Amino acid sequence: MKKLILIIGVIIMCTGCWNYKELTELGIVTAMAISKKDNKYVIDMQFVNIVEAGDKGVPESPISVMSGEGDTIADAIRSINMKMSKVFFSSNMEYMIIDKSVADESLEEVMDFLARDTKLSLNFLIVTSTNEDPKNVLAALSQFNLNPASNVSELVRRSEGRYGASTSITFKEFLAKYLANGITPVIPNVKLVGEVLEAEDNETLKESNSNNYVEVDNLVAFDEKGEAIILGTDESFGYNFLNNHIQNGAVTSACGENYFTVQTLKSKIGFGELKGNKLSVDGEVQAEVFFYGCENDLNNEKTLDKLSKITKKTITEYIEKTINLAKEKKVDFVGIGNYLYKNENDYFDFDKKDWNTDGLSNIELDYNIEVTLLKQGNLKGDI
Amino acid sequence: MNRYKISSLTFSLIFMCMLNSSLLGIIFPYILHESKTSFYLSLGISFIIGLFLIFIYLKIFNFLPDKDIFEKIQAIFPKWLSKIISLILMILVFFVTVIIIWRLVTFISSEFLVETPNIFIGLLIAAPLFYAMLYDFDVIGRLATFCLVVAFLLLMFNVISLFSQVDISNLKPLLNFDFNHTSKSVIVFSFVVLVPAFLTLIIPKDNIVDAHKVAKSVLIAYTLEIFSIGLIAFIIVSVLGIDIANIYTFPSYVVLKTLSVLSFIQNTENISILVWVLLMTFSGSFCLLFMKAGLKDLFNLDKKKTQIFSILFIFLPFLGVVLYMLPYEIYLNKYKYVSVPLILNISIFGMFVLIYLIGIIVNKFKKIA
Numbered sequence: 001m002k003k004l005i006l007i008i009g010v011i012i013m014c015t016g017c018w019n020y021k022e023l024t025e026l027g028i029v030t031a032m033a034i035s036k037k038d039n040k041y042v043i044d045m046q047f048v049n050i051v052e053a054g055d056k057g058v059p060e061s062p063i064s065v066m067s068g069e070g071d072t073i074a075d076a077i078r079s080i081n082m083k084m085s086k087v088f089f090s091s092n093m094e095y096m097i098i099d100k101s102v103a104d105e106s107l108e109e110v111m112d113f114l115a116r117d118t119k120l121s122l123n124f125l126i127v128t129s130t131n132e133d134p135k136n137v138l139a140a141l142s143q144f145n146l147n148p149a150s151n152v153s154e155l156v157r158r159s160e161g162r163y164g165a166s167t168s169i170t171f172k173e174f175l176a177k178y179l180a181n182g183i184t185p186v187i188p189n190v191k192l193v194g195e196v197l198e199a200e201d202n203e204t205l206k207e208s209n210s211n212n213y214v215e216v217d218n219l220v221a222f223d224e225k226g227e228a229i230i231l232g233t234d235e236s237f238g239y240n241f242l243n244n245h246i247q248n249g250a251v252t253s254a255c256g257e258n259y260f261t262v263q264t265l266k267s268k269i270g271f272g273e274l275k276g277n278k279l280s281v282d283g284e285v286q287a288e289v290f291f292y293g294c295e296n297d298l299n300n301e302k303t304l305d306k307l308s309k310i311t312k313k314t315i316t317e318y319i320e321k322t323i324n325l326a327k328e329k330k331v332d333f334v335g336i337g338n339y340l341y342k343n344e345n346d347y348f349d350f351d352k353k354d355w356n357t358d359g360l361s362n363i364e365l366d367y368n369i370e371v372t373l374l375k376q377g378n379l380k381g382d383i
Numbered sequence: 384m385n386r387y388k389i390s391s392l393t394f395s396l397i398f399m400c401m402l403n404s405s406l407l408g409i410i411f412p413y414i415l416h417e418s419k420t421s422f423y424l425s426l427g428i429s430f431i432i433g434l435f436l437i438f439i440y441l442k443i444f445n446f447l448p449d450k451d452i453f454e455k456i457q458a459i460f461p462k463w464l465s466k467i468i469s470l471i472l473m474i475l476v477f478f479v480t481v482i483i484i485w486r487l488v489t490f491i492s493s494e495f496l497v498e499t500p501n502i503f504i505g506l507l508i509a510a511p512l513f514y515a516m517l518y519d520f521d522v523i524g525r526l527a528t529f530c531l532v533v534a535f536l537l538l539m540f541n542v543i544s545l546f547s548q549v550d551i552s553n554l555k556p557l558l559n560f561d562f563n564h565t566s567k568s569v570i571v572f573s574f575v576v577l578v579p580a581f582l583t584l585i586i587p588k589d590n591i592v593d594a595h596k597v598a599k600s601v602l603i604a605y606t607l608e609i610f611s612i613g614l615i616a617f618i619i620v621s622v623l624g625i626d627i628a629n630i631y632t633f634p635s636y637v638v639l640k641t642l643s644v645l646s647f648i649q650n651t652e653n654i655s656i657l658v659w660v661l662l663m664t665f666s667g668s669f670c671l672l673f674m675k676a677g678l679k680d681l682f683n684l685d686k687k688k689t690q691i692f693s694i695l696f697i698f699l700p701f702l703g704v705v706l707y708m709l710p711y712e713i714y715l716n717k718y719k720y721v722s723v724p725l726i727l728n729i730s731i732f733g734m735f736v737l738i739y740l741i742g743i744i745v746n747k748f749k750k751i752a
Contacts, residue, residue, distance in 0.1 A: 107525035
């Protein structure tokens with residue numbers, strides 16, 4: 001009896017192997033783009049060519065990009081199977097391009113599709129490409145990574161932490177902001193530099209000075225109609241400072257006719273107390289001198305104080321510009337409304353009124369940001 | 384009287400395992416939907432109400448300490464009535480078991496064995512349930528220990544791994560509750576979480592070696608369990624945010640999808656989620672054993688052959704109903720998955736309380752007589 005039970009048990013335990021797929025049968029999706037053309041959804045998928053890349057190295061393209069079209073996103077994806085024999089495996093997807101054509105009311109359908117799919121992880125990045133056909137970005141190869149999708153996702157992450165003018169947002173964060181009160185998600189914009197056909201060509205990888213690559217551009221938020229609100233470099237810095245996304249960001253300020261750059265070591269800025277309509281922006285930035293082109297002696301304590309004050313002014317201006325843009329466009333991508341919803345729940349009725357049109361413009365901000373310079377590199381003062 | 388003996392520690396571990404029977408697909412989505420970021424308030428009130436329910440539980444447990452719940456029924460009521468009451472109790476427990484296992488199988492089929500036919504997943508889960516039915520409560524006690532050790536290790540791994548993603552601002556606004564929603568979630572939580580643990584009344588007090596420690600062990604187990612539930616709810620809300628947690632059927636699984644340890648341990652949610660698979664399978668096994676013990680008491684099935692018959696008598700209809708229900712997840716998804724177990728559990732609780740109250744009255748009359 002026990003043996004019989006054991007045999008039945010073992011047979012049943014093998015149900016995990018039901019309908020199993022060999023690795024060669026899978027089309028491993030590394031990136032994807034959703035757009036709309038003529039009221040139909042267009043899906044572009046970047047697949048990694050495991051066998052080809054593994055056997056022969058770079059000479060054959062490490063990726064393939066396939067496209068499908070349909071009335072729904074699901075139709076568009078399944079239509080790719082008319083051209084491709086593989087079963088899609090999307091758990092390891094690195095990023096998704098949300099085109100501006102689906103940033104209007106179609107975005108709800110996109111979110112529904114992505115959240116409903118049980119195989120997708122929540123950790124892939126969301127990007128957009130306002131000036132480029134998303135397919136071109138997917139098709140571009142990288143000189144730095146055999147897998148161009150990894151290159152783009154690392155590019156976005158690095159430029160956020162080390163430069164500060166971009167930001168990385170995962171699908172989880174995007175969805176949370178999309179669903180939350182008083183905030184609109186901001187996504188990084190990527191663009192293709194150079195010629196489309198050359199960027200897709202393997203020969204490009206053989207050149208040491210290629211002019212064809214994918215670059216992280218500015219940040220973008222979309223309003224309800226799907227219109228792109230482009231954040232310039234200053235506004236992008238302001239957004240990242242306000243959201244504490246900057247790790248070792250570089251802040252350049254003018255000192256007379258010259259410039260100096262500080263590198264942030266620690267930055268913590270956020271909203272504080274609300275008094276009437278006045279909301280305080282409090283924070284502290286610790287930094288080191290990264291580049292010094294000014295005339296004053298850096299050994300002098302007063303010079304350091306002055307540099308701190310100038311940097312403080314620069315950072316405050318970044319944030320001010322960001323908030324002014326949000327007010328001007330009536331789209332709260334900064335998250336003031338969300339902060340008030342969470343912390344000053346009685347201030348605004350988010351259920352009955354529209355924060356972007358009725359609340360955002362009434363808020364005034366009071367900036368209290370402190371900058372401390374802690375290091376100055378190898379040199380004692382300046383040369 | 385049953386011959387097996389267990390310790391108060393094993394007993395409290397079984398009790399603790401049973402508290403987990405409905406958390407995955409029933410309690411978490413429901414309390415997060417109703418209480419939103421005020422879940423901790425619901426949890427706090429539920430804890431206090433739960434203490435009151437445990438007080439009642441211990442009263443019933445200490446009443447006629449040499450008898451299990453079915454023997455208590457037989458001792459209190461006339462023979463014909465005791466059989467009817469026992470059968471009703473078993474039918475209620477039968478459906479509670481069906482819902483626990485149905486929820487587990489629909490979870491597995493919708494989240495990670497998407498392409499496997501439901502019938503095979505049902506059979507996959509049914510196999511250990513059937514196997515566990517061949518044994519007695521002392522064996523299942525050891526199983527409870529194993530389940531809780533594995534569950535504790537996985538829980539710690541998950542919590543530590545996800546801790547870096549905790550965003551305290553996701554817990555705000557702190558007080559966005561109203562009486563209606565909070566009271567609903569408190570009632571559902573108290574009954575649907577605690578009443579399955581009442582099925583441990585199938586173990587007579589005298590079968591516990593150190594029975595005097597039971598009250599303390601059960602209270603500690605209950606407190607630890609509420610703490611764990613609070614910790615899991617805290618992680619779900621602070622990592623995902625209440626808006627995301629609210630849209631998913633299994634938020635405790637979805638939160639594990641974001642797990643990333645040192646940037647290279649990813650996609651481990653299917654291993655981490657074993658916590659629930661183990662605990663829910665255990666709960667199902669215990670419920671089936673409860674019914675088996677009921678049939679044994681009711682019809683004096685002491686011989687081995689008749690025991691096999693009783694196992695099949697319970698198991699086959701159970702399997703049939705679970706397999707029949709599997710395709711219907713979408714119809715039951717919204718609120719019936721809460722209201723049905725709530726009604727069943729309140730009914731079971733009501734029956735236990737009535738049995739106890741009538742038992743006390745009958746005992747008093749017997750003493751007077």
